[in-house]
Amino acid sequence: MGVERVTALTDSHLAANQVLGDFEAKDKWMEKYVKAVQRITSSLKSFVIKQIPRGSNRRADALSKLASTCFGHLSKEVLVEILKERSIEERQVDSLSVAQPNWMTPIMDYLQHGILPDNHAEARKMSVRAPQYAVLKGTLFRKGHTDPWLKCIDGTAGKLALKEAHAGSAEAHEGVRALTGKVLRMGLY
Template sequence: MGAERIVALTDSYLAANQVTREFEVKDKRMEKYVKAVQQITILLNSFSIKQNPRGSNGRADALSRLASTCFCHLSKEVLVEVVKERSIDECQVESLSTTRPNWMTPIIDYLQHDILPGDHEEARKIRIQAPQYAILGGALYTKGNTSSWLKCIDNELGKKAFQEAHAGSDGARVGARALISKILCMGIY
């Protein structure tokens, strides 16, 4: 996302000291995480990890209590995402190339090259919309209401995303708002 300096806070004294190599890493899975952190920190101007006492980390405590709570007694639907793959496991990612013009093309042209469409009204719309977008790592992102940035995709990939979100175990029963919420949780716009 273009960050240059990161200060990471963790409530685990062991994890913080394993990342800084003050403690020896004995677990093979933890070794993969430490290597992944080190690969990322090479790209940064500065990185530090600090142990934050458990008592002063109210958000993490609330999240851990929520994760250990049983929701069987609730009558409303509670959306919980189960992550099946570890973040350290390698996965193949399909590269996206947008060669055909789509809805993002005028915005990208304006942000990268300061090129506006010939139509005065369209040019005005692009200038108004542009501050909501940013190009990060060669891809177009927009500011999200519930998350920091959402990756913009074209109609073809959007259809695939809807099919993927609809294919879940409850996909056929969810309403339009829940489906849109599921798509936004995937981090795409």
């Protein structure tokens, strides 16, 4: 998200001091959480964690009470997410292959390095099309006048996005136009 400075407020004296290094994290899970916080915050320009008394923070107090209650009687207006797995669990990650040239490569080459195709007609097309795109942190986005910027994806990721939109968690068997609109609303191009 590009955040450079973070101030974290917590009502846990123990957690704040473990992150600061004043207290030792003895529990193996807490040690993993502290290491995860330190890894994430090492890339920030500034990170401050403050412990505030529970009595001074009504939101945190209400949240801690909500977490310790049964959720069966809550009204539909209260949204509660129950995490099924820890956020620090180590997961098996497949190795990545080197990205192959795709439809985005010439656009990114032109935007990042000013490299135009050798063919005069293609070079002209590129100089006309390129202003519709922007590269942010190595990712190509298509700009819109009234729409949010759309993340550009290659053919493989596009097939996965279409499959997810057509038959995944947002399942709906739709026509081409409706499916295209759904993928665009997902923020992909």
